[in-house]
Amino acid sequence: xxxxxxxxxxxxxxxxxxxxxxxxxxxxxxxxxxxTFSILFAQILKFIVPLLVLGLVTPAIYGLGKGAGKMxxxxxxxxxxxxxxxxxxxxGSATVFLPNILQVGDLxxxxxxxxxxxxxxxxxxxxxxxxxxxxxxSFMIGVCCIYVKGDTLRRWFDEFGxxxxxxxxxxxxxxxxxxxxxxxxxxxAAGKLAVVVxxxxxxxxxxxxxxxxxxxxxxxVAGAIAGKNPFKCLYNMLPAxxxxxxxxxxxxxxxxxxxxxxxxxxxxxxxxxxxPLCSNVHMCGSVIKLATTAxxxxxxxxxxxxxxxxxxxxxxxxxxxxxxxxxxxxxxxxSVGFLETMLGFTPEMVALLMAIYLALDGYGPACNVTGxxxxxxxxxxxxxxxxxxxxx
Numbered sequence: 001x002x003x004x005x006x007x008x009x010x011x012x013x014x015x016x017x018x019x020x021x022x023x024x025x026x027x028x029x030x031x032x033x034x035x036t037f038s039i040l041f042a043q044i045l046k047f048i049v050p051l052l053v054l055g056l057v058t059p060a061i062y063g064l065g066k067g068a069g070k071m072x073x074x075x076x077x078x079x080x081x082x083x084x085x086x087x088x089x090x091x092g093s094a095t096v097f098l099p100n101i102l103q104v105g106d107l108x109x110x111x112x113x114x115x116x117x118x119x120x121x122x123x124x125x126x127x128x129x130x131x132x133x134x135x136x137x138s139f140m141i142g143v144c145c146i147y148v149k150g151d152t153l154r155r156w157f158d159e160f161g162x163x164x165x166x167x168x169x170x171x172x173x174x175x176x177x178x179x180x181x182x183x184x185x186x187x188x189a190a191g192k193l194a195v196v197v198x199x200x201x202x203x204x205x206x207x208x209x210x211x212x213x214x215x216x217x218x219x220x221v222a223g224a225i226a227g228k229n230p231f232k233c234l235y236n237m238l239p240a241x242x243x244x245x246x247x248x249x250x251x252x253x254x255x256x257x258x259x260x261x262x263x264x265x266x267x268x269x270x271x272x273x274x275x276p277l278c279s280n281v282h283m284c285g286s287v288i289k290l291a292t293t294a295x296x297x298x299x300x301x302x303x304x305x306x307x308x309x310x311x312x313x314x315x316x317x318x319x320x321x322x323x324x325x326x327x328x329x330x331x332x333x334x335s336v337g338f339l340e341t342m343l344g345f346t347p348e349m350v351a352l353l354m355a356i357y358l359a360l361d362g363y364g365p366a367c368n369v370t371g372x373x374x375x376x377x378x379x380x381x382x383x384x385x386x387x388x389x390x391x392x
Contacts, residue, residue, distance in 0.1 A: 011177040012242045019181040023188025028117065031189050036119035038182040041175060043125040045252045048167065050127050050134035052254060053276045055164035057135065058157045060272035061142025071383055072139065075274055078375055079282035080318055082218070086284035086371075087314035089217075090210050090291035091307070098296050101202050117186060135277065168255045176256070180246040199300075200356045207292040208360075211285050211367040218284075218371050222378035226265075233264045233377060237370045244369040245362035250279045253369045261373045267384040271376055278372035283321040285367020286331035287314065289357065294343065297353045305343055313342045331364065332357050 026034070129137070145154050215234060223230030240257040247253060254276055261271045291314065298305045305313075317338055321331045332354065339345040339353070 012180055012239060012246065015177040015181040016184050016242070016246060019184025020188045022181075023185040023190075026185060026189055031117045031186065032120055034182040034185055035117045036121055038179060038186065039119050040121075040123055041179045041182075042252075043123060045172070045249075047125045047127045048164070048172065049251045049254065050129050052164050052168065053134040054138055055157065055161035056258075056272040057138040057276050058142045058145075059154075059161050060269045061139060062145040062154065069143065071273065071379070072277070075277055075375065075379065076281055078379070079278050082371065082375065083281075083283050083287050083318040083321070084314055086214055087287040087291045087317065088311070089214055090207070090288040091295060091305075091310050091314070093210050093213075094206060094292045094295040095304075098203070098206060098292075098299055101206075102199060102296060102300055116190065135280065172255060176243065180243070183246055183248075203293055203296040203356050204360050204363075206296075207289045208363050210292060211288045211363055214284060214288060215367060215370055215374070218374035219377070222374040225378040226381045228265065228377070233373070234370070236260055236263045237373045240373065241366045241370045244366035248361045248365050250283075250365045250368045250372075253365070254279050257369045257372055261376045264373065264377055266373075266376045266380040270380045270383050274376040274379060275372050278375055279369065282372055282375060283318070283331055283368055284371045286321065286364035287317060288367065289364035290317070290331060290335055290353075293353050293356050294339065294345075296356070297345075297349050298343070301349055301352075303344070309343065313338055316342070 023031075141153070141157070145157075216230070219230035219234045223233055226233075237257075237260045240253055240260045243256045244250065244253045257279070258271050258275050261275055262268060266274075291310075295305060317331075317335055321335075339350055345353070
């Protein structure tokens with residue numbers, strides 16, 4: 001009989017369902033073993049992401065030719081504008097909608113203290129460099145290879161890129177569903193799947209809906225620019241969305257996002273350049289999630305946020321969130337200082353926001369990575385025809 005081959009999308013769905021169910025019955029000893037694997041795999045992901053950036057972004061830059069510098073500025077600019085617009089979209093929508101379903105004082109109970117599990121072994125695998133360092137090094141080497149006779153260096157990075165691709169395809173991607181299974185299993189066993197109900201669920205549901213609506217807007221614009229069906233392109237990004245939802249890290253989903261983006265017909269060079277870069281500068285989903293939760297908490301505490309104050313907040317937050325996706329809930333950690341100093345949140349309000357934000361952490365990164373595909377789709381219309389230099 002012909003062997004049935006499941007797609008990554010189906011495997012992720014199965015992993016989510018099995019993890020949520022298995023977490024309800026798993027004994028603590030086995031949960032600690034699964035926790036050991038998830039921590040080890042997370043360390044490997046953190047180790048390989050900078051190498052992935054070096055191995056894929058560097059060839060993409062010299063492959064784009066002299067348009068690489070211009071493309072870098074455009075990608076960063078588009079990502080920043082998209083992140084700011086996402087925050088303003090969430091603020092406007094939440095300010096109008098949430099007062100209809102919430103009341104002052106609705107959420108007064110303390111956040112549920114979730115159970116934690118200790119791994120048997122906690123290995124620390126330090127990456128060779130951080131992601132921003134890898135991006136800067138990739139840009140420097142890639143641009144130099146355009147203007148300097150660097151055939152040997154080019155061949156080295158081409159081969160290094162193939163090594164990284166093989167590692168991703170043969171090791172990381174096959175283990176990804178099991179990693180998602182362990183994450184969902186831990187969430188279920190710790191009681192995190194039902195940390196916030198009632199009022200908190202209304203806030204979370206509002207954030208999810210707003211993030212999906214923003215993705216529809218992004219792909220409508222990108223599809224119009226690229227001349228492609230936006231809903232088909234958005235459907236092709238489902239594996240990246242689900243993986244980001246489960247792993248809660250934009251950087252760790254780079255390989256899956258790249259595969260989905262290529263499926264939308266985006267050129268390989270543009271994909272390899274835009275996706276790793278946007279994973280560190282494009283935080284539209286996380287900002288939507290934070291803005292929605294902040295508006296809800298402020299309203300329930302009787303201190304609504306004015307638009308001028310929120311505008312200053314989101315303009316600064318869009319800068320502060322750069323490189324935060326390398327850490328789970330990194331955007332939340334980067335925002336705490338701004339919440340207190342710019343929005344006037346008290347420690348109690350910050351704790352309440354964290355409880356709601358962390359109850360369903362995944363939909364922010366899921367929107368981030370899916371939005372990265374939209375930026376790549378739109379920019380491919382302008383940069384896919386850039387020629388490789390025939391001589392250096």
